[in-house]
Amino acid sequence: MLGWDKDGRVRTRLAIRIHAALERVFPERRVFLKSDTDTRFIRLRPETQLFAYGGATLMVSWAIVATAILLMDSIGSGNFREQAKRDQEVYRERLNALSVERDQRAEEAVAAQQRFNAALAQISVMQSELLASETRRSELETGIEVIQTTLRDTMKERDTARLALSDLEKQTEEGSAAITMATTAPVQMEFMSSALSETAQERDRILADAQAALDAREELELELDLMEERNDQIFRQLEEAMAISVEPLDKMFRSAGMPTDSIIEQVRRGYSGQGGPLTPLSFSTRGEEPTPDELRANTLLQQMQQLNLYRIAAERAPFAAPTHAGVRMTSGFGYRRDPFTGGRRMHSGVDFAGSHGTDIYATADGVVTFEGWQSGYGRVVKIQHAFGIETVYAHNTRNRVKKGQRVSRGDHIADMGSTGRSTGTHLHYEVRVNGKPVNPMIYIKAARNVF
Secondary structure, eight states: OHHHHHHHHHHHHHHHHHHHHHHHHSOOEEEEEEOSSOEEEEEEOHHHHHHHHHHHHHHHHHHHHHHHHHHHHHHHHHHHHHHHHHHHHHHHHHHHHHHHHHHHHHHHHHHHHHHHHHHHHHHHHHHHHHHHHHHHHHHHHHHHHHHHHHHHHHHHHHHHHHHHHHHHHHHHHHTHHHHHHOTTOHHHHHHHHHHHHHHHHHHHHHHHHHHHHHHHHHHHHHHHHHHHHHHHHHHHHHHHHHHHHHHHHHHHHHHTTOOHHHHHHHHHHHTOOOOGGGSOOOOOSSOOOOOHHHHHHHHHHHHHHHHHHHHHHHHTTTOSOSOOSSOEEEEOSEEEEOTTTOSEEEEOSEEEEOOTTOEEEOSSSEEEEEEEEETTTEEEEEEEOSTTEEEEEEEEEEEOOOTTOEEOTTOEEEEEBOOSSOSSSEEEEEEEETTEEEOHHHHHHHTTTTO
């Protein structure tokens, strides 16, 4: 009991000291409230004044800190908006420059396509002329062989006639004395004269035919030389046209990182039938070795077949832009700032902004594997192409194809919109190789100087 009293006294003494210290800082105050009939007062103890002072201090401190935070946030937001506006202006200028460059590349692609079509037409004409010239040459060679055979037979007959004439002359010399004395044999003399005259005429005719055959041979040889020179010129033009046509296509595939050897072999297996104008030339039926012209012609035909395989492969790979109207690229392939969360995320395609309803085209031949609504993508179309390539067209306002439908490059497949997770009207375009996203601009840029 004594212990508790002692602790109580200690606590009372400590409270008295604290109260005295507070009174020195916050002396007790009284607030008088006077009315018409009465006067009252409120006593403000030091503890109450301390509590009120602490509360007021906390309120003022909170107001100062909140005001500072708001000012800093306002200043930072203003700087961020200005920086965003500057970045947006720079990006817009860059997009305009890219749009101008794209239009220039599109014009160059159209011109290249026209040159390519003209080269193909010229190749077709030259091939027809080549086949006609080879047929003519074969006929001329056959005619020369016939003329040479006739000439040899004529020369043999001429030699035989000369021998017969010599024998007749000898017989005439031996029998000249007897003929002179035997004036009674006019019939034999007349026969001999007639035979000699016919022999001389036959000899002259044979000599004239031989000379005519030699002249015809010289003319044919000259015509053959001219034909060979013309064929050589045609071959050179065809070889140059093949080099000009194949090289850009090969460069286009290699720029896109596609192995041309395996791709061409894959296309060849799908188009293995032969026949028609591209069948290798063969003019000999006696098992002889082909001539140099035949070898060059076969090489050209193989190059034309190679060019045709390149063309087929190019139509089955996405070497084209998905839009033809005036659009601008607003986001590229790779990591970027997410427009909704602000975080850093992977963007697996490219975005092309344009007006609502802009036509969207298939970039290569293929089959539609999906058409409908997909979370995040909105209305989307997926097309499966050759070589394990798939293209994706997302955020469409309307899809114009159905699942399982076969499409060709340039077919109208959808209209541009802003469905799904989108901030505005644009096309999200993806290219996937064996399920892995790749930069679509690789294919678009690779085809700029070809199509």
